[in-house]
Amino acid sequence: MNGTAVLHSIIDGVLTGSVYALMATGLTLIFGVMNIINVAQGIFVILGAYLSYALSVHLGIDLFAGLAITIPTLFVVGIVVERAFLSRIKGPERVVMSILVTYAVALVIEGVLDMVFTANYVELHAWYVDQSVRVLGIWLPYIYLLGFALALVLLGALYVMLYRTRFGASVRASLANQTAAALVGINVRRVSTICFGLGVAVTAAGGMIYGATNAFNANSSYDLISRLLVIIVLGGMGSLGGALVAGIMMITIEDLVSVVWGSTWSNLSFFVILVIVLSLRPQGLFGQRSVRVA
Template identity: 60%
Template sequence: MTLSAFAQAVVDGVLTGGVYALMAAGLTLIFGVMDIINIAQGIMVILGAYLSYELSAHVGIGLLPGLLLTVPAMFVLGVAIEFGFMRRLRDQDRTQMSILVTYAVAIVIEGIVTAVAGVDYVQLQASYVNSSIHMLGFYLPDIYLIGFGLAVALMAGLYFMLYRTKFGHAVRASLQNRTAADLIGIDVSRVRTISVGIGVAVTAVGGMVFGATNAFNPNTGYDLISRLLAIVILGGMGSIGGAMGAAIFLLVINDVVAVWWSPTWAPLVYFAALVVVLSVRPRGLFGRAAVRAQ
């Protein structure tokens, strides 16, 4: 492998990592706040992509302006899912049961999307989907640069919300001690509902970028979930910055192995890297405590 091919693979990995971080952000936030492993994250990404597709293909609203509609729509969906399903889970077995419940949610969403949109593949189109800028000898695709920029902005926004706002203090207080939070007047149920809403809402952004870089149908989400879970676990479940770091780390490894060695080995090395890092740092790169720290 030449140095330029290696460098290209690293650049591709960093930019693609940004897209995966966008898709994983909601997953890690929901786990961090609720101790819920959201198996429906993959289909939610696809739902976000479909919403963008409907707006752009049938209403004529561009992908980026369309986020002003899809993000609130997904927030409402998240609130409804929390209210309808997650709230009913008991604290003592919440994490285990959440896998079953969110899998059921995924099946329902997939069924509805299939009934409405069919199974033919579609892909989001816009002028910046195929364009790229030439820099330092590399062609950098605009859509990946946009995705990376959105990922950084979104991660920063989530970090600010959790650590610099009153709502963020309420979130973390209710996580550390629900009873104590209740006693000081925090409406813990409301905080959790809004948090899940935000977690699902940010997935709309990941869905838009995913749908602009990949053809998708309602079944595509299942291919994503294992990779997103790996990112969240490696980053430290609940850590927003960890998800970003882990996504870039894993995608760079994936792309370098695919180019340098063989694409056949890339998925193996992707998950092997997860095992190796966890054997050294069992709580992931940043640890789940990060999001809950004062």
């Protein structure tokens, strides 16, 4: 181990972590507004990766340009899923039922992807996927740099939408208290549907980066969802900033541990941190202790 290796692992962690943060932001946005846990988020990421793959291989569309198609497509998929299944879940068992319903949605999508694309692994290819640039003696892959930039742009757009628009005010009001939001005239149901669409839409970008940096098949979603759930729990369920910080922090620490103590400990570190943080702050790093009023 040397200083360069440590620096390299930190940079890798920040670059990769930002993409995980982007995917997790969608998940936490959905939980924050709708009070449901979308365990289908992992398969939506893979769906996004497969859409990019199909556009790239069959139509020759560049991976980043393809996002102009895949992001709106997944937004629509999210709207359809929310309207068709989730909006029908009512009552005190809503959170538990949402896990079951979104799990069912995930299984259906996984089955369809398996049938269409088979279980064989694929990976997204473009010149910037394999090339890198040397900065301070460290080779930085373009795909990680571009993924980081994409995550910043989309997270920035999400921030502007949430804090600089009228719709964002409605979302934040719904995040804080759905009953009060409804009382002041906010159409909470409409906000929920759009938020679910947005939460799923960001997976198109996350999926594209994931597919460019990992060989994947439909079953790759299981690894993803476990990570994403850990990230939003650590960051604080419903906290967008928490997802961002936790995503970057978790992956960076994991990469750092891998270099300093060995990769055998890196995955363990992920969960050790979670246990420590939750022991000290059960609501997560940025979560609020108060219970939301539905």
